[in-house]
Amino acid sequence: MNNNRGYAWSWWYLLLLAQFVPTLWVPFYNSVEPSWAGIPFFYWFQMALVLVSAAVTAIVYFATERAA
Amino acid sequence: MGLNWVALTVFVLLFGFITWLGFAAAHWRRGDLDQLHEWGLGGRRFGTFITWFLLGGDIYTAYTFIAVPALAFGAGALAFFAVPYTIIIYPILFIVFPRLWYVCRKHGYVTAADFVRGRFGNRWLALAITITGIVATMPYIALQLVGLQVVIGAMGVTGEGFVGDIPLIIAFVILAAFTYSSGLRAPASIAIVKDLLIYVTAFAAAIIIPIHLGGFGKIFAAVPPEKLLLAVPQGHTTGAYGTYATLALGSALALLLYPHTMTAILSATSGHTVRRNAALLPAYTFVLGLLALLGFFALADGVDKLPEFADGSHCMSG
Numbered sequence: 001m002n003n004n005r006g007y008a009w010s011w012w013y014l015l016l017l018a019q020f021v022p023t024l025w026v027p028f029y030n031s032v033e034p035s036w037a038g039i040p041f042f043y044w045f046q047m048a049l050v051l052v053s054a055a056v057t058a059i060v061y062f063a064t065e066r067a068a
Numbered sequence: 069m070g071l072n073w074v075a076l077t078v079f080v081l082l083f084g085f086i087t088w089l090g091f092a093a094a095h096w097r098r099g100d101l102d103q104l105h106e107w108g109l110g111g112r113r114f115g116t117f118i119t120w121f122l123l124g125g126d127i128y129t130a131y132t133f134i135a136v137p138a139l140a141f142g143a144g145a146l147a148f149f150a151v152p153y154t155i156i157i158y159p160i161l162f163i164v165f166p167r168l169w170y171v172c173r174k175h176g177y178v179t180a181a182d183f184v185r186g187r188f189g190n191r192w193l194a195l196a197i198t199i200t201g202i203v204a205t206m207p208y209i210a211l212q213l214v215g216l217q218v219v220i221g222a223m224g225v226t227g228e229g230f231v232g233d234i235p236l237i238i239a240f241v242i243l244a245a246f247t248y249s250s251g252l253r254a255p256a257s258i259a260i261v262k263d264l265l266i267y268v269t270a271f272a273a274a275i276i277i278p279i280h281l282g283g284f285g286k287i288f289a290a291v292p293p294e295k296l297l298l299a300v301p302q303g304h305t306t307g308a309y310g311t312y313a314t315l316a317l318g319s320a321l322a323l324l325l326y327p328h329t330m331t332a333i334l335s336a337t338s339g340h341t342v343r344r345n346a347a348l349l350p351a352y353t354f355v356l357g358l359l360a361l362l363g364f365f366a367l368a369d370g371v372d373k374l375p376e377f378a379d380g381s382h383c384m385s386g
Contacts, residue, residue, distance in 0.1 A: 040297070
């Protein structure tokens with residue numbers, strides 16, 4: 001199961017799975033402070049996570065992409 | 069409530085355009101539409117760009133536009149679960165689906181049921197998967213239709229009983245007709261128009277409305293405290309925290325296996341396309357977050373105190 005086309009497991013994938021932690025750890029971000037530009041933490045933190053996770057996915061993509 | 073002529077004209081013109089586009093799509097990246105994979109998967113020829121529009125259009129639908137802001141308006145912070153939900157689908161998409169794409173391409177599988185039958189050799193399991201997929205998609209379709217009905221009503225087109233259903237029936241018949249004739253190329257081409265409209269609308273709304281309402285500080289100040297954040301769990305339950313996290317996780321695990329998203333994934337040109345989109349599609353999640361806040365904009369604007377709101381909820385239940 002280790003052919004190029006099948007995309008074998010890479011340790012970089014752990015970086016992707018690590019995203020599950022801050023995203024699903026609700027008690028951490030269920031607060032108003034620290035607010036930013038009038039927006040409560042609960043909201044701007046999740047929006048920031050969107051951008052961060054996209055960037056992380058892009059990093060893992062470039063790290064694991066093969067010419068296949 | 070009278071007819072909103074501007075909105076109605078724009079709607080009819082746009083609908084006319086996409087009707088034309090839907091039928092014309094049969095000639096786009098021309099292929100033999102009698103072949104199932106040409107009709108059903110666009111010949112597996114949708115590159116990064118088109119897959120982004122198609123898959124984006126499949127993941128972010130009337131749910132994004134109507135259901136999530138409405139939930140934010142009614143229930144507050146809970147509605148935002150849609151954001152973590154559409155964050156964690158992307159690691160899943162990235163790790164699992166290029167392999168699925170490759171296997172389906174290699175063996176000529178067009179649907180999830182084909183794959184299950186090939187992988188497990190059991191016809192009954194494949195049938196069960198098919199039926200589950202169809203049944204699971206029905207609420208999705210119902211939501212799209214309800215959303216369309218709400219839009220039609222908002223333009224002032226009303227009618228009692230069957231007469232009130234006619235615009236929706238016409239719209240549905242047209243959509244079914246060109247999807248039947250053009251296959252996946254029809255929704256793919258229309259997704260481009262639809263998603264561009266979503267982006268323009270979302271950014272316009274997210275910039276103009278807060279300016280009009282006096283800034284985010286004022287908007288969030290107008291939201292009642294019980295809606296602003298999740299209720300802290302009492303006693304020994306995980307309460308709202310558990311609800312929020314499991315809603316996000318459960319929805320994420322399911323979404324990519326729905327027939328409509330599977331189809332969009334399998335129609336890609338390659339596994340690379342799928343992986344690239346895992347990094348690019350979060351742009352839509354950002355838009356979803358902005359649109360969820362529309363519910364709060366409505367609260368800040370006092371929509372719940374308008375007499376039409378009471379009328380409207382009476383109409384919907386009538």
